[in-house]
Amino acid sequence: MSESFTKSTARNMFWGAAVFSFLLFLALAFDTTAALPKRDHRENITPQVAHGKQLWEKNDCIGCHTILGEGAYFAPELGNVYKRRGGDFIKAWIQAQPTGAPGRRQMPQFNFSDSDLNDLVAFLKWTSEVNTEKWPPNIEG
Amino acid sequence: MQYQSQAVAKPYFIAAIGLFVGQILFGLIMGLQYVIGDFLFPAIPFNVARMVHTNLLIVWLLFGFMGAAYYMVPEESETELHSPKLAWLMFWVFLVAGALTILGYLLVPYARLADMTGNELLPTMGREFLEQPTITKIGIVIVVLAFLFNISMTVLKGRKTSITMVLLLGLWGLAIFFLFSFYNPSNLILDKFYWWWVVHLWVEGVWELILGALLAFVLIKVTGVDREVIEKWLYVIIAMTLITGVIGTGHHYFWIGTPGYWQWWGSIFSAMEPIPFFMMTVFAFNMVNRRRRDHPNRAATLWALGTGVMSFLGAGVWGFLHTLAPVNYYTHGTQITAAHGHMAFYGAYVMVVLTIISYAMPMLRGRQANSNKSQVMEMWGFWLMTVSMVFITLFLTAAGILQVWLQRVSATPLPFMQAQDQVAIFYWLRELTGVIFLIGLVIYVVSFFVKGETKAAAA
Numbered sequence: 001m002s003e004s005f006t007k008s009t010a011r012n013m014f015w016g017a018a019v020f021s022f023l024l025f026l027a028l029a030f031d032t033t034a035a036l037p038k039r040d041h042r043e044n045i046t047p048q049v050a051h052g053k054q055l056w057e058k059n060d061c062i063g064c065h066t067i068l069g070e071g072a073y074f075a076p077e078l079g080n081v082y083k084r085r086g087g088d089f090i091k092a093w094i095q096a097q098p099t100g101a102p103g104r105r106q107m108p109q110f111n112f113s114d115s116d117l118n119d120l121v122a123f124l125k126w127t128s129e130v131n132t133e134k135w136p137p138n139i140e141g
Numbered sequence: 142m143q144y145q146s147q148a149v150a151k152p153y154f155i156a157a158i159g160l161f162v163g164q165i166l167f168g169l170i171m172g173l174q175y176v177i178g179d180f181l182f183p184a185i186p187f188n189v190a191r192m193v194h195t196n197l198l199i200v201w202l203l204f205g206f207m208g209a210a211y212y213m214v215p216e217e218s219e220t221e222l223h224s225p226k227l228a229w230l231m232f233w234v235f236l237v238a239g240a241l242t243i244l245g246y247l248l249v250p251y252a253r254l255a256d257m258t259g260n261e262l263l264p265t266m267g268r269e270f271l272e273q274p275t276i277t278k279i280g281i282v283i284v285v286l287a288f289l290f291n292i293s294m295t296v297l298k299g300r301k302t303s304i305t306m307v308l309l310l311g312l313w314g315l316a317i318f319f320l321f322s323f324y325n326p327s328n329l330i331l332d333k334f335y336w337w338w339v340v341h342l343w344v345e346g347v348w349e350l351i352l353g354a355l356l357a358f359v360l361i362k363v364t365g366v367d368r369e370v371i372e373k374w375l376y377v378i379i380a381m382t383l384i385t386g387v388i389g390t391g392h393h394y395f396w397i398g399t400p401g402y403w404q405w406w407g408s409i410f411s412a413m414e415p416i417p418f419f420m421m422t423v424f425a426f427n428m429v430n431r432r433r434r435d436h437p438n439r440a441a442t443l444w445a446l447g448t449g450v451m452s453f454l455g456a457g458v459w460g461f462l463h464t465l466a467p468v469n470y471y472t473h474g475t476q477i478t479a480a481h482g483h484m485a486f487y488g489a490y491v492m493v494v495l496t497i498i499s500y501a502m503p504m505l506r507g508r509q510a511n512s513n514k515s516q517v518m519e520m521w522g523f524w525l526m527t528v529s530m531v532f533i534t535l536f537l538t539a540a541g542i543l544q545v546w547l548q549r550v551s552a553t554p555l556p557f558m559q560a561q562d563q564v565a566i567f568y569w570l571r572e573l574t575g576v577i578f579l580i581g582l583v584i585y586v587v588s589f590f591v592k593g594e595t596k597a598a599a600a
Contacts, residue, residue, distance in 0.1 A: 007369055010376035011303070017380040021387035028388070028406065032334070035400045040330040050327035057267025057325075058260065060251045063188020068397045069474030070333065071269055074175065074187050076557035077474060098182070105178030105558070108186050110252070127329060133404070135396035137471060140554045 039131040051116075052123025059110050066141075068132060074105065077141025082128040084139050087121040094120070142504045144215040146222035151505045152232050153208030154498045158586060160201035160239070161491075165579050167194040172572040176565050185247070192246050192272045198486065199270065200239045203285075205494030206315075206351055207235075210292050210308060212501045213358050218299025223291050231287050238280040242273055264325055268336060271322045278322055285316045303372035304361075307379060308354035314347030330398035337393045344490075345386040345414065345456075352493045353379050353421070356448060359500045360425065363442045365433035374424045381417035389414050392464045396473055404466035411464045415457030418489075425449030438503060438510035440519040444496035447527060451488025459484050459534065471549050476541035476564075484534040487526075495523075495585075502589070512593025519588040525581025532574040540567035 036042075056062070061078070062071035068079040081090060094117060097107040112120070142148065171190045173180045181190075215222050222228060245254045251267070258274035260266045265275045273281070289312055296305050321338040357375045361368055391407025394400075425446050436442065459481040463472040472478070499519065503511050510516065547560040555563070 005373070007303070007373040007376065010373045010380070014376045014380040014383075017384045021383045025387045025390065028391075028403075029334075032394070032399055032403075036330060036334075036398070039400070040328060040398050042328050045327055053327055053329060053332075054261075054264060057264065058252045058255045060188045060192065060267050060272060062267065062269050063191050063251075063272070064186075066474040067329070068333070070397065071474070072188065072191055073474065073476055073479055074171075074191075100179075103177055103179060105174070105187070106182040108183060108250075123329075130330060130398040132396045132398055133401050135470060135473065137549045138554045140548050140556050140560075 041126070041129055044126055044129070046122065048119045048122040049126045050123075052119040052121070052126075055112070055116055055120050056123060064107070067127065068130070069135065075107070077136060078124060078127075079130075079132070080128050080136060080139065080141050082121070082125045084141065087125065090121055090124065091117045142507070144221050146225040146228075147212050147215050147501075148505060149222065149225045149228040149232070150208040150212035150501060152229075153204050153211060154502060154505075156232070156236055157201045157204040157208060157494060157498070160197050160204065162582060162586065163243075164194055164197035164201065165575075165582055167191075167197065169572070169575050169579060172568070172575050175561075175568040176572065189246055189251070192251075193243055195270055196246070196272060197243065200235075202490050202494060203281075204235070205498065206312070206355075207231075207288055209351075209355050209494065209497040209501075210288070210312065212497065212505070213308065213355070214292050214295050214305055215299075217302045217305045217358070218296050220295060220299035223294035223298070227287055227291050231284050231291075234280070235284045238277055238284070242277045245274065246272070263323065265323055268322075268325065268332070270340060271336070275323075278319075282316070282319065285312075285319070289313060289316060302368070303375060304354050304357050307350050307357075307375060311347045311350030311352075311354060314350065315343060318342045318347065333397045334394070334399060337390055341390045341393055342387070344485075345389060346383065348490065349382045349386065349417070350379050352448075352452070352489055353382070355493050355497050356421065356425065356445060359441060359445050359496050360428045362500060363436040363438060363445065364428045364431065365436075366428045366431055371428060374420075374428075378417050378420045378424065381413075381420060385410050385413040385416060389464075392466075392469065395466050395469055408464065408466045412461060414464070415453065415461050418453040418457035422449035422453045436510070438500060438516070440511070440516040440523070441496060441500035443520055443523055444492060444499045447523060448488070448492040448496050451484065451492055451527060451530075453488070454531075455481070455484030455486070455488035455534070459538075462538075471545050472541065475544050475548075476537045477545070478541075480534045480537035480541055483537065484530055487530045492527075511588070512591065514593040515588050515591040518584060518591055522581050522585025522588060525584060526578055529574045529578040529581060533571050533578065536567045536571040536574065540564040540571070543567070 064072050064075040066073065066077045069077065094110065094112065097109050099106065167190050170181060170185060171187060171194060174187050174190065211222060211228055254274060255266050258276050260275055263275050265278055266272060293309060296309060318339050321335045324335050326332055353375050357371050360366065361371050388406055389411035391403040392411040394403035394407060426449065429442060429446060463469050463477050463481065503509060543564045544560050547555045547563055548557060
């Protein structure tokens with residue numbers, strides 16, 4: 001780099017870049033916060049949905065699955081699983097684990113109560129209704 | 142080693158390498174579970190192996206960053222560390238807390254770990270990379286604050302260089318953005334939105350400042366190029382990092398419920414994220430070409446150049462591959478993400494920590510450089526690990542492209558598991574390459590124990 005471009009010019013450029021970027025980011029985050037209620041339908045977050053999310057976290061579901069594309073890539077996407085399979089199938093599936101099929105990927109048995117299972121389904125149903133800009137591309141997730 | 146208190150970096154580096162070995166072993170377990178699904182089930186379910194794999198990575202990189210700071214800051218500030226005792230105490234606190242957390246993952250079901258650690262009081266567990274019990278997270282905050290206090294006091298009483306200022310800024314940013322890990326609302330969308338303020342603003346934000354500072358320090362030492370030149374480059378690179386990377390956070394906000402305009406902001410800004418990484422490559426090669434002396438530690442120079450190249454490929458090129466919204470619509474949450482994640486973390490953060498370790502460890506052991514025999518062995522470790530990581534990335538990319546095609550693009554999309562079965566060959570190849578990576582790592586570790594003729598360190 002040329003001699004006329006000094007270190008203090010570079011430093012000023014850095015500080016300008018840092019301040020500008022974070023301010024712009026904060027402005028966008030502020031706008032997003034205002035826009036989110038219409039997209040995530042938070043009015044539908046019942047105590048069941050909230051408890052379902054707690055169960056989702058407490059059993060580290062994201063350690064194998066993705067939800068809205070984020071998580072581990074070992075097991076199917078669950079953001080749209082409610083639409084793909086429906087609530088009854090989800091409950092029966094969780095209760096039937098592990099399959100024990102030799103050589104196949106296994107999901108642990110979590111011993112959920114009936115009301116826990118209903119709450120998990122409520123959480124997955126709410127998640128499937130979030131406006132995700134039409135992602136995933138098809139029902140397979 | 143010019144200051145006695147720099148010696149405290151040594152245990153941090155040793156712990157980092159030890160945990161690195163653990164990380165790779167669990168990576169191999171997961172890799173095998175991808176093709177032999179019931180391997181080690183139910184003793185170590187996949188999610189547990191993954192928590193251990195990713196959490197060990199984060200913890201050992203933090204050990205590496207802290208060790209690097211303890212080594213660099215006294216030398217840059219031209220004064221002894223504020224409190225070597227505090228640094229030693231925090232070393233043990235961090236190591237014991239980290240070990241207990243990993244044992245917790247392995248020995249009890251995750252839900253019971255949550256109960257045992259009182260997660261319901263302040264639920265923060267069960268989110269990707271932030272799986273640590275809340276008390277561990279509080280422990281991390283305490284350790285990092287004590288570390289920052291120690292380092293900041295040292296800088297304040299001594300010489301202030303651009304490198305230490307950038308390093309401090311990166312480390313303080315690391316601490317501040319980690320605080321968002323304590324915010325976990327019952328609204329999944331808000332949770333995700335702020336989760337990225339930890340994850341993205343770490344690895345594509347403030348950690349790059351740390352990376353730049355470490356690389357600049359080693360380049361000054363091994364090339365003897367004028368500090369003014371190197372620090373000027375450093376500022377320009379990190380300016381570009383923040384311009385592109387901060388708004389670039391938007392590439393995570395395409396499909397998680399956030400407004401559609403993020404597809405524009407995220408695509409445009411993150412498409413420029415390779416620029417600072419490319420500058421880093423040019424910077425490293427330029428400085429080595431203009432070197433004013435031939436430092437006897439050729440291995441450290443190799444790691445520094447490797448960091449430049451591999452961070453550009455892994456973070457820059459493989460990031461760009463799937464960062465444009467129309468592409469990401471199909472690749473989001475597939476093996477393409479895994480491919481990028483592996484080479485980016487290795488190329489940027491693993492390699493820069495191994496660079497500083499390669500430079501500093503001989504000094505900490507009282508010599509300017511290791512024997513030729515030891516260095517040759519270390520370079521074998523470098524090449525085996527780096528080349529295997531390239532192939533791991535290529536195989537995961539192939540798996541990802543096929544997965545996207547079969548599951549998302551095809552007119553008759555396959556269900557997830559059927560698509561996984563179709564790409565199994567690439568998971569086998571990845572696992573095989575992973576074994577070669579482990580061999581490279583073992584050779585790297587053995588190189589520390591190889592003796593031979595050495596030159597004494599300059600006073």
